[in-house]
Amino acid sequence: MSEEKKNKSGFVALLGRPNVGKSTLMNFLVGQKVAITSNKPQTTRNKISGIYTTNDMQVVFVDTPGIFKPHVELDDYMDKASVYSLNEVDLILFMVEPEKMGKGDQYIIELLKKVTVPVFLVINKVDQVNPNELLPIIDDYRQLGIFKEYLPISATQGIGITDLNKVLYDYLPEGPAYYDPDQITDRPEYFMVAELIREQILQLTAEEVPHAAAVWVEQMNKHENNKLQIEATIYVEKNGQKGIIIGKNGSMLKKIGINSRKQIEDLLGEKVNLHLWVKVQRNWRSDPRFLKQIGYNTKDLT
């Protein structure tokens, strides 16, 4: 007689240095965009959950900001967000690039030594290396003795995802789904909208501008001419950055608006009129009051 397969569910932290591909993996699994990605490090600033449901398992991903040592207030926030998620998940995926352990990984490895939940090494971007190069890399990490299993994957190509799914199923506790199977994130819609706008800034601007920009949705509950009216403010730290975001005759702001509006319409499933404003808020990244005002609240995480 065949036994019915048990349902599994739980929380999974995706850890790793900025830019290793954490958001890409989560979006691949969830099958829809729940976290913004870019080729610039430190894209993720918040504890975003992606909810991944299959017919016998539900995985709630906590996509922690890239871990690195704090130097300004915002970095401190990110660090706390990471430590916080380590203490309350069922298992941890530590994602690295397909290369030998770097200095930047040491800090997070020290954190991982302190946790009691199972930790797995996910080597992402294996599409970029020859398979022969993987063994010495795995051996290097094996010396640490902290990983249950080693999972080479490519989040863009979908390589290794079957093995990853098996590990998730095997190690998650038995339990019911926490969320409706159709739900893919527990972030409020206005947060997702702000993130989609921020993603365009990250993709279209360069150097110091992307990381000096924060987006806050002022309002998104009014309809006019059958279109949802969304008003959002882009905060930057200096006048020069404001000029870059606006662009010649407003061309850059227009581009940011057009591109993000399309994505927002896909997300919300309705037509949108997007109004964007740009304001200078000096040194906002080091201003705890301003960080709190735009939703990065360090106290929530302690």
Ligand SMILES: Nc1nc2c(ncn2[C@@H]2O[C@H](COP(=O)(O)OP(=O)(O)OP(=O)(O)O)[C@@H](O)[C@H]2O)c(=O)[nH]1
């Ligand atoms: N070649 C290749 N590129 C990848 C793969 N996975 C992610 N990338 C690229 O790596 C870059 C960073 O990916 P993200 O998903 O934004 O990285 P992240 O770890 O979420 O970054 P932070 O938010 O800064 O912590 C993007 O340009 C991705 O397209 C992969 O499997 N192969």
